Amino acid sequence: MSTTTSTESRSRGKAPAGERIADWADGRLGIYSLAKANMRKIFPDHWSFMLGEVCMYSFIIIILTGVYLTLFFHPSMNEVEYHGSYVPLQGQMMSEAFSSTLHISFDVRGGLLIRQIHHWAALIFLAGMFVHMMRVFFTGAFRKPREVNWLFGFLLFVLGMFTGFTGYSLPDDLLSGTGVRFMEGAILSVPIVGTYLSFFLFGGEFPGGDFVARFYSIHILLLPGIMLGLMVAHLILVFYHKHTQFAGPGKTNKNVVGMPLLPVYMAKAGGFFFLVFGVIAVIAAIAQINPIWAMGPYRPDQVSTGAQPDWYMGFAEGLIRFMPGWEVNFWGHTLVLGVFIPLVLFPLVLALIAVYPFIESWITGDKREHHILDRPRNAPTRTAFGVAWITVYMITLVGGGNDLWATHFHLSINAVTWFVRIGFFVGPVIAFIVTKRICLGLQRRDKDKVLHGRETGTIKRLPHGEFIEVHEPLSQEALHTLTAHEQYQPLEIGPTVDENGVERKVKATEKLRAKLSEAYYGEESQIPKPTVEEYKEITSGHGHH
Amino acid sequence: MSSQDIPEENLPAEQEHAHGAVSVADEKNPFADPGLPPHEHRIQDIDERAARRSERMVALLFTVSMLATIGFIASYVAIPHDKSIFVFPIGHLSALNFALGLTLGLALFCIGAGAVHWARTLMSDVEIADERHPIEAPADVREKVHADFKQGAKESAIGRRKLIRNTMLGAVALVPLSGVMLLRDLGPLPGTKLRHTMWSKGKLLVNMNTNEPLRPSDVAVGSLTFAKPEGLEEHDENFQTEIAKAALMIVRLQPENIKDKRELEWSHEGIVAYSKICTHVGCPISLYEQQTHHVLCPCHQSTFDLSDGARVIFGPAGHALPQLRIGVNDEGYLEALGDFEEPVGPAFWERG
Numbered sequence: 001m002s003t004t005t006s007t008e009s010r011s012r013g014k015a016p017a018g019e020r021i022a023d024w025a026d027g028r029l030g031i032y033s034l035a036k037a038n039m040r041k042i043f044p045d046h047w048s049f050m051l052g053e054v055c056m057y058s059f060i061i062i063i064l065t066g067v068y069l070t071l072f073f074h075p076s077m078n079e080v081e082y083h084g085s086y087v088p089l090q091g092q093m094m095s096e097a098f099s100s101t102l103h104i105s106f107d108v109r110g111g112l113l114i115r116q117i118h119h120w121a122a123l124i125f126l127a128g129m130f131v132h133m134m135r136v137f138f139t140g141a142f143r144k145p146r147e148v149n150w151l152f153g154f155l156l157f158v159l160g161m162f163t164g165f166t167g168y169s170l171p172d173d174l175l176s177g178t179g180v181r182f183m184e185g186a187i188l189s190v191p192i193v194g195t196y197l198s199f200f201l202f203g204g205e206f207p208g209g210d211f212v213a214r215f216y217s218i219h220i221l222l223l224p225g226i227m228l229g230l231m232v233a234h235l236i237l238v239f240y241h242k243h244t245q246f247a248g249p250g251k252t253n254k255n256v257v258g259m260p261l262l263p264v265y266m267a268k269a270g271g272f273f274f275l276v277f278g279v280i281a282v283i284a285a286i287a288q289i290n291p292i293w294a295m296g297p298y299r300p301d302q303v304s305t306g307a308q309p310d311w312y313m314g315f316a317e318g319l320i321r322f323m324p325g326w327e328v329n330f331w332g333h334t335l336v337l338g339v340f341i342p343l344v345l346f347p348l349v350l351a352l353i354a355v356y357p358f359i360e361s362w363i364t365g366d367k368r369e370h371h372i373l374d375r376p377r378n379a380p381t382r383t384a385f386g387v388a389w390i391t392v393y394m395i396t397l398v399g400g401g402n403d404l405w406a407t408h409f410h411l412s413i414n415a416v417t418w419f420v421r422i423g424f425f426v427g428p429v430i431a432f433i434v435t436k437r438i439c440l441g442l443q444r445r446d447k448d449k450v451l452h453g454r455e456t457g458t459i460k461r462l463p464h465g466e467f468i469e470v471h472e473p474l475s476q477e478a479l480h481t482l483t484a485h486e487q488y489q490p491l492e493i494g495p496t497v498d499e500n501g502v503e504r505k506v507k508a509t510e511k512l513r514a515k516l517s518e519a520y521y522g523e524e525s526q527i528p529k530p531t532v533e534e535y536k537e538i539t540s541g542h543g544h545h
Numbered sequence: 546m547s548s549q550d551i552p553e554e555n556l557p558a559e560q561e562h563a564h565g566a567v568s569v570a571d572e573k574n575p576f577a578d579p580g581l582p583p584h585e586h587r588i589q590d591i592d593e594r595a596a597r598r599s600e601r602m603v604a605l606l607f608t609v610s611m612l613a614t615i616g617f618i619a620s621y622v623a624i625p626h627d628k629s630i631f632v633f634p635i636g637h638l639s640a641l642n643f644a645l646g647l648t649l650g651l652a653l654f655c656i657g658a659g660a661v662h663w664a665r666t667l668m669s670d671v672e673i674a675d676e677r678h679p680i681e682a683p684a685d686v687r688e689k690v691h692a693d694f695k696q697g698a699k700e701s702a703i704g705r706r707k708l709i710r711n712t713m714l715g716a717v718a719l720v721p722l723s724g725v726m727l728l729r730d731l732g733p734l735p736g737t738k739l740r741h742t743m744w745s746k747g748k749l750l751v752n753m754n755t756n757e758p759l760r761p762s763d764v765a766v767g768s769l770t771f772a773k774p775e776g777l778e779e780h781d782e783n784f785q786t787e788i789a790k791a792a793l794m795i796v797r798l799q800p801e802n803i804k805d806k807r808e809l810e811w812s813h814e815g816i817v818a819y820s821k822i823c824t825h826v827g828c829p830i831s832l833y834e835q836q837t838h839h840v841l842c843p844c845h846q847s848t849f850d851l852s853d854g855a856r857v858i859f860g861p862a863g864h865a866l867p868q869l870r871i872g873v874n875d876e877g878y879l880e881a882l883g884d885f886e887e888p889v890g891p892a893f894w895e896r897g
Contacts, residue, residue, distance in 0.1 A: 042675040079780070085627065093779050109626050112642045113649070145680045178828060178844060185826025185891035195739065195893045200731040205738055205786050206827070242677055250581030255674045257581065264668050271660025278654025285646020286635055300789030301753070301771070301821055303829045305843040320861060321845045325825065327863030332897040338863045339826060339891070371677060403846060413846055414859055450576075476579045483576040532574055539575075 043265045044245035044258035048139075051132040052238075053269060055156075057276040058125040059231060065118040066220060072108055074100040075216035077172065077209040086293050094172075094297030097212045101171040101292055116284035122164050123289075124280060126312040129157045133353075137386050140374035141244045142357040144367065149237040152230050154354040159227050161312050166219040168290065168310055172212055175290075177298025178307050180211065186320065189339035207300060246373045247484035249477040253371050306404060311397075316346050318399030322420040349396075353389055356382075363516045364488055377446070378485040380439035381520045387435040388428035395423040436525070443527040446482050449474060450530045451538050473539065483529055491517035581672060589666045599666040606659035613652035620644035735895070740888045742774075742790040744869060749775035750793065750818065750879040758878045759795070764816050767835035770795040771821065774881070790889050792821035792829060793869060795879075798838060798852055805854035811870040813879065818869040819855050820889040823847055825862040827890045840866075863892055 015023070026032045043049075076096040082089050084099065086106050104111035133153060136142055142150040165183075169176045184206045187198045203210030242256045251257050259265055295304060309317050319342035326337035360382060361367075376383040398405060399420035406413040453471035460470050474482070493514045496504050519525060589596040620641065628640040682690070703710050749758040753771040764770055772793040777784060800815040808817060819840075821829050828844035838852040847860030855866035867889050870882040888896055 040673075042673055079782075079784075107626070109621055109641060110645050112639060113645045116642075116646075181827045182844065188891050188893040191894050193894075195735040195895055198893075199733060199735050200728065203732045206789055207785050208732075210732075241680065242675070249579050250672075250674065252578065254677050256677060257672050257674045259670065260673060264664050264670070267660045267664035267668060271657040271664065274653045274657030274660065276657075278650045278652075278657055281646050281650035281653060285643050285650060286632070286638070298785075300785055300827075301773075301792035301829045303831055303843055305832070307828075307844055320826065323861050325847070325857055325861045325863040327892055329897060333894055334892045334896040335894075336863060336892040338861050369680060403843070417846065417860075476575065476577070477582060479576050480578050484578075532576060535575055 038239065039262050040260040041239065041265075042242075042256050042258045042260060044243050044251075044256055046246060048135045049243065050272060051128060051135050053272055054128040054276055055125055055132055056231065056235070057273045058121045058128060058280070059227070060273070061121040061277055061280060062118060062125060063224065063228075065114045065121065066224075068114050069104065069118060070220060072100060072104045072111060073097070073170070073216075075170065075213045077207075077212045089293060089296065092297065095212065097170060097172040098292065098297045101173070105293065113281075113284055116287075116289050117280055119168070119289045120283050120287070121280050122167065123310060123312075124276075126157070126160050126164060126310075129153070129160055130312070133157060134386065134390070137353065137356070138374075138376040138383055139244070139246075140370065140379055140382065143370040144361065145241055145369050146237070146244075147357045147361070149234055149241070150357050151354065152234045152237070154350075156227055156230050156234065158350060159223050159230070163219060163223040163227065164310055165313055166215040166223070169215050170212060170219060171290075171292045172298050173290075173292035174295040174298050174302060174304060175292075175307055177207065177300070178303055179309050179313070181206065181300065182317075182320070186339055186343050189336035189343060191333075191335060191340065207298070242371070244371050244373050246375075248481050251372065253369070256371070306407070308401060308404065314397045314400035315349075315393055316342070316400075318396035318401075318420065319345050321402055322396075322399040322417055322424065324421075349389075349392060353386075356385070363491075363513060363520055365491065365513075366488070372484070374485065377439040377442035378487075378526075380436045380443070381525055383439050384432045384435040388432040391427045391431035392424065395420055395427045399424075440525075440527055443529075447527055447530050450479055450482050451535060479535075485529065487526055487529060488517075488521040490514070490521045581674065584671050587666065587670065596667060599662065603659045603663045603667070606655045606662065610652045610655035610659070613648045613655065617645060617648035617652060620648055739790075739890070739893060739896075742884055742889060743777060743787050744774050744791060744881045744884045746881065746883050747874070748881045749874070750795065750871065750881065751775050751777075753792075760877055761814055761816055761873060761879060764795055764797045764879075766797045766799070766815075768796070769831075769833040769835075769840075772818070789827075790822065793818050794821045794830065794833075794840070795819075796833065796838070796851055802838070802852050804852055808852075808854050808868060811868050811882075813871050813873055816871065816879065817851060818871045818879075818881075819849075819851065819866045820869070820885060822890040823862060824857075824864050824866060824889075825860070825891060830866070 074096045188194045202208045328335040402416040453473040458470040624641045630640040750772040798815045803809045823842040830842045832841040847862035849855040867885045874880045
């Protein structure tokens with residue numbers, strides 16, 4: 001025993017230094033068993049898989065630049081007179097938060113760049129998460145076993161919104177202060193406890209002298225701490241589940257086809273971090289963002305026109321703008337429906353997309369694992385639902401900028417607002433119907449391609465004068481790819497009377513489920529994919545057109 | 546780069562095999578999975594000269610990155626932080642910000658581009674298939690875990706000794722209350738604070754811009770004047786909190802144009818004073834249309850008719866702007882005749 005150990009350690013003595021360090025670490029951390037499973041882990045390739053990477057990298061960029069900003073930012077609302085190098089504001093009263101942000105922008109070399117990278121990266125982070133979430137939604141990547149990871153991602157998106165909001169409120173400039181005031185007004189509308197919540201959040205009446213310091217610890221510690229944990233969990237699950245892939249030759253539900261982590265993915269993904277960082281740095285060099293000096297310090301009795309939140313809050317802004325001003329007074333109390341309904345709708349609209357995976361799996365009753373992605377057209381009802389949801393989101397976003405739409409396109413603001421009020425209800429219905437028709441059309445086209453081949457564009461004239469277009473049969477790879485998807489059959493309740501003639505009680509939920517299943521997978525909702533028999537009948541013998 | 550340049554001996558023999566390996570369509574099932582397609586070689590796989598070109602390209606990108614970092618340091622040292630330059634078509638920019646951003650961006654981007662180019666052209670691009678294993682544990686593992694858990698639970702006797710269980714749950718459920726309790730001092734209780742402002746009988750209306758008390762003659766028809774209560778100064782510690790409630794807007798209307806009877810009573814020679822804080826969510830109202838006497842909140846576009854008790858005529862606000870009753874004192878200055886009779890700003894539960 002001891003001899004083997006000594007020979008081994010002697011032989012390792014000659015090993016390269018890197019290997020010896022790795023051996024040392026393995027003896028203490030057990031890194032080799034971890035590396036065995038992961039070093040050559042396979043990642044499939046598709047452009048849409050990089051959307052999640054954009055989010056992760058912009059999050060890292062935000063943390064790096066955020067730490068730098070904390071070195072100079074003073075999270076204090078003490079009023080000071082400004083004497084810095086930005087001449088137009090000299091002598092003005094402002095909070096220390098605002099004056100230190102001016103200091104970062106004008107007196108710290110590179111401070112403005114880091115501030116702009118931080119803000120741009122935040123916008124890109126949220127946009128990336130939104131698009132990534134839609135990618136996952138429309139390809140059905142949220143199905144078992146990934147429902148929990150879908151929720152982690154959703155939470156990251158929601159927390160990202162609030163981290164962004166608390167972040168851009170910190171400089172205490174005229175625009176952000178207006179946003180905070182909006183938030184205070186929304187909190188006040190909560191029945192029974194609203195006034196108390198507002199007083200506790202602001203340390204008394206608005207604006208008071210506390211909110212910047214409180215938002216600061218929420219923005220730099222509480223929320224990003226939770227997000228970092230969620231992001232790590234999100235990634236661990238991606239590794240554990242192994243990445244999804246699109247159907248194709250050699251790709252099955254039981255394998256994952258692609259390139260190994262070391263070296264290809266390490267280089268591509270690692271390089272992509274630098275690409276994202278580089279692009280954001282260039283944007284920050286040439287595109288100004290949040291010029292707080294132009295807006296001036298916050299005063300509750302001043303405002304600028306065209307006030308807009310960052311894009312991801314525009315949806316909440318829209319809800320509050322197009323809602324009619326309903327107020328109910330009774331027994332000495334006021335129910336501020338005009339503000340409270342938007343406040344409730346805000347999480348509800350978001351929650352609708354969050355719970356969708358559970359609704360769909362309940363309707364299908366499918367308990368199997370799914371690792372092959374759906375093409376959106378092959379899940380018409382899901383795709384239509386997703387587009388309807390995006391339509392609600394986008395129409396509300398238009399409502400959030402109704403003043404800008406009015407001024408930029410010379411429209412009446414009242415007309416824009418009414419368009420949004422009606423569009424909020426009608427838009428998603430139209431979007432649902434149109435999307436479903438498009439999906440079915442694309443399914444028919446796929447079926448045509450499989451059965452009749454690809455249009456070559458070659459026109460042939462037959463001896464009797466007829467012109468035909470030559471269709472070329474698809475390769476087996478293409479045939480397989482276009483027919484690889486499964487199609488569910490609508491759920492049937494079955495006979496309500498059993499063999500003894502006794503009536504079986506059908507639960508209401510079961511009836512609902514059967515109805516939804518019919519809506520999802522009935523004849524109206526999907527085009528049956530071509531069968532082998534159909535293919536053989538058409539391709540056998542007679543010259544097909 | 547045309548294929549003629551590739552030396553014969555560099556063409557791998559495997560390619561022949563690969564072509565031969567393409568499976569013939571299955572007679573029975575033309576839709577069957579034909580398996581992974583044969584690997585297609587890149588130019589760099591078969592031509593060492595192309596591979597060397599790729600290598601030089603990657604090295605060039607990494608070198609540009611190094612130069613850009615040196616450029617970053619040079620810009621940081623050399624460019625004064627208040628210098629501005631004109632860059633077409635963007636406009637005037639801070640020279641330092643522009644130089645630092647571009648050099649940092651280039652330094653980072655070139656590292657990324659180099660790494661990606663390296664991966665795409667020189668690293669193996671052979672696709673590999675990995676097996677997947679079901680996420681859920683096999684039945685024997687599942688049963689073992691269930692059995693272990695039952696064993697552990699039984700040994701703890703948590704199911705049998707209900708007294709322990711119930712008191713433990715009670716203790717654990719109660720202990721967070723201390724944390725909730727500690728949040729109590731985050732702020733004072735609202736009391737009636739939202740119902741009162743600094744205005745009271747006899748307080749002069751002071752022009753926000755000139756800091757001078759207003760006389761009726763200072764308020765012209767068609768103009769919008771902002772005012773604050775006498776005694777509130779910008780340097781005051783509670784200025785922000787007080788102005789958030791007390792901010793006033795003053796306009797002069799022709800008395801015969803005032804439709805609301807109470808509004809006319811509370812005005813002075815057609816001069817009316819309204820709270821500037823929107824009753825929707827509290828933005829300051831700042832847009833005045835002098836022909837129609839409408840004011841518009843620029844945040845959410847609530848529109849109020851100042852000639853008709855400031856009632857809401859469009860937008861999300863739920864009730865009219867509160868009016869301040871004003872008059873003129875012995876010295877001819879505009880003064881308040883009391884506080885607002887209803888709370889200013891956004892509505893809340895206790896408002897009633």
